[in-house]
Amino acid sequence: xxxxxxxxxxxxxxxxxxxxxxxxxxxxxxxxxxxxxxxxxxxxxxxxxxxxxxxxxxxxxxxxxxxxxxxxxxxxxxxxxxxxxxxxxxxxxxxxxxxxxxxxxxxxxxxxxxxxxxxxxxxxxxxxxxxxxxxxxxxxxxxxxxxxxxxxxxxxxxxxxxxxxxxxxxxxxxxxxxxxxxxxxxxxxxxxxxxxxxxxxxxxxxxxxxxxxxxxxxxxxxxxxxxxxxxxxxxxxxxxxxxxxxxxxxxxxxxxxxxxxxxxxxxxxxxxxxxxxxxxxxxxxxxxxxxxxxxxxxxxxxxxxxxxxxxxxxxxxxxxxxxxxxxxxxxxxxxxxxxxxxxxxxxxxxxxxxxxxxxxxxxxxxxxxxxxxxxxxxxxxxxxxxxx
Numbered sequence: 001x002x003x004x005x006x007x008x009x010x011x012x013x014x015x016x017x018x019x020x021x022x023x024x025x026x027x028x029x030x031x032x033x034x035x036x037x038x039x040x041x042x043x044x045x046x047x048x049x050x051x052x053x054x055x056x057x058x059x060x061x062x063x064x065x066x067x068x069x070x071x072x073x074x075x076x077x078x079x080x081x082x083x084x085x086x087x088x089x090x091x092x093x094x095x096x097x098x099x100x101x102x103x104x105x106x107x108x109x110x111x112x113x114x115x116x117x118x119x120x121x122x123x124x125x126x127x128x129x130x131x132x133x134x135x136x137x138x139x140x141x142x143x144x145x146x147x148x149x150x151x152x153x154x155x156x157x158x159x160x161x162x163x164x165x166x167x168x169x170x171x172x173x174x175x176x177x178x179x180x181x182x183x184x185x186x187x188x189x190x191x192x193x194x195x196x197x198x199x200x201x202x203x204x205x206x207x208x209x210x211x212x213x214x215x216x217x218x219x220x221x222x223x224x225x226x227x228x229x230x231x232x233x234x235x236x237x238x239x240x241x242x243x244x245x246x247x248x249x250x251x252x253x254x255x256x257x258x259x260x261x262x263x264x265x266x267x268x269x270x271x272x273x274x275x276x277x278x279x280x281x282x283x284x285x286x287x288x289x290x291x292x293x294x295x296x297x298x299x300x301x302x303x304x305x306x307x308x309x310x311x312x313x314x315x316x317x318x319x320x321x322x323x324x325x326x327x328x329x330x331x332x333x334x335x336x337x338x339x340x341x342x343x344x345x346x347x348x349x350x351x352x353x354x355x356x357x358x359x360x361x362x363x364x365x366x367x368x369x370x371x372x373x374x375x376x377x378x379x380x381x382x383x384x385x386x387x388x
Contacts, residue, residue: 012314029318034159034194035071036063039382046084048131054138056078061143062105066152072374074192076159080104081388087133090126095131098126103146107155110382116158118309118387119151128223130375163193167200171207183215184373191267191370198210210367213250220252236267249362270296275307287311 038059040052047055054308059078063069086100101123107113125137163170170189177186182384190208195201223242230239246256246387278286287307294304 007014011164032155033070034068034076034378036076036155037071037074037380038063039077039081039110039384041079041081041382041384043081044080044163046134047082048134048157050131051135051138054135055082055155058138058141058143059105062148063152065144066148068152068156072371073377073380076155076214077106077108077110077381077382077384078155079082079106079110079382079387080110081106085254087130094128096126097130097168098124099130099133099137100124101134101137101312103138104388105151106384106387107151107158108384108387109159110384111380113383113385115387117151118153119148128257160194160197163197163200167193167197167203170200172205172243174204174207174211178211178214183218184369186211187215187366188373191367192374205366208366209362212362212369215369216247216250217252220246220250220256224252224255224259227263231259231263231266234266234270236263236270239263247367264295264298265300268294268300272307273302275304278339279307279311282314284311284315328386 038056040056040059058061059080062071063071067211068078082105082167083102084099084105087096088098090098102120103123104118106115121141123140125135125140127133127136136242143174170193174186174189177189187208190204190211193201193204217356223246225285227239227242230236230242240260243256243260246253271290275287275290275294278290291304291308294301304313
């Protein structure tokens, strides 16, 4: 009996919950902070393969502890070079390998190959073999060293300068991607601008939201065409479900609403025809099953109620009892649909009062599109030639 009238409520609610937890965990303004990707190059001197993951974890911890973690394929990286200063054999029993490593950390633009800042530390480690001695030394890399502060700040300031100087270039690049219908790529480039660069950030977020809405409108038009095809195939439930993710703030929503009404009425007409045919054969179960497929607010709902009354009267005269189960099931379906309509109306009022929150949710949704795009891209080939 029910059709999915509450097709938009769940999607908006999911966005609202996502926004709540986003704000709860790190605040909406922190989403677009400056981020560095940890990168361990292949050409580090004598570095055992077993030490690579350890070094990458250490680099990630350093940037996370300084509020710059979470970079995904970012053009800005933190990387390191390691030079083995000494290798000795200890005079112990059994003899051990002793390493002295000079580790130099770098922050820079690894797309253009520009080094921003560097910081060196010396570490020592001892182990049963060279690999264990190397790893032992890396374990001594203090990821909370306060001496990193000036190194981090110098890199951060140069990244901010990059966005200040390149803002128009970033926007034009995004426009170029947009002209090729590469919506996600364009959004990803725009949402990457950190909010510490306020003027550029605000411009880029505004454009990202505009592109996101354009992307949604395009997908909405595609969903409408698909639902029309499903409707022509009399696949009513699939036609309605295909429109379930479309939000009411999109320009195409009026057409979506009209199409949902058409789906509901067409489904109603077919179901009522089946119910009448079953009733003509006095097949109560088939009549009941057909009536359950009739949407509450469809055009033929009144005719369905008349048929229910007619069947109920016949059952009462024949069996001296009410058509209790079938009638109650019908009423339950109607009450469910009524409650959904009431909930939708209340939510629409609440949504109207909270335009700012909806705007934040749209921004967050656009950011999620950008992050998802960056995450699914092949690993960036970085250029660190000449950094050491």
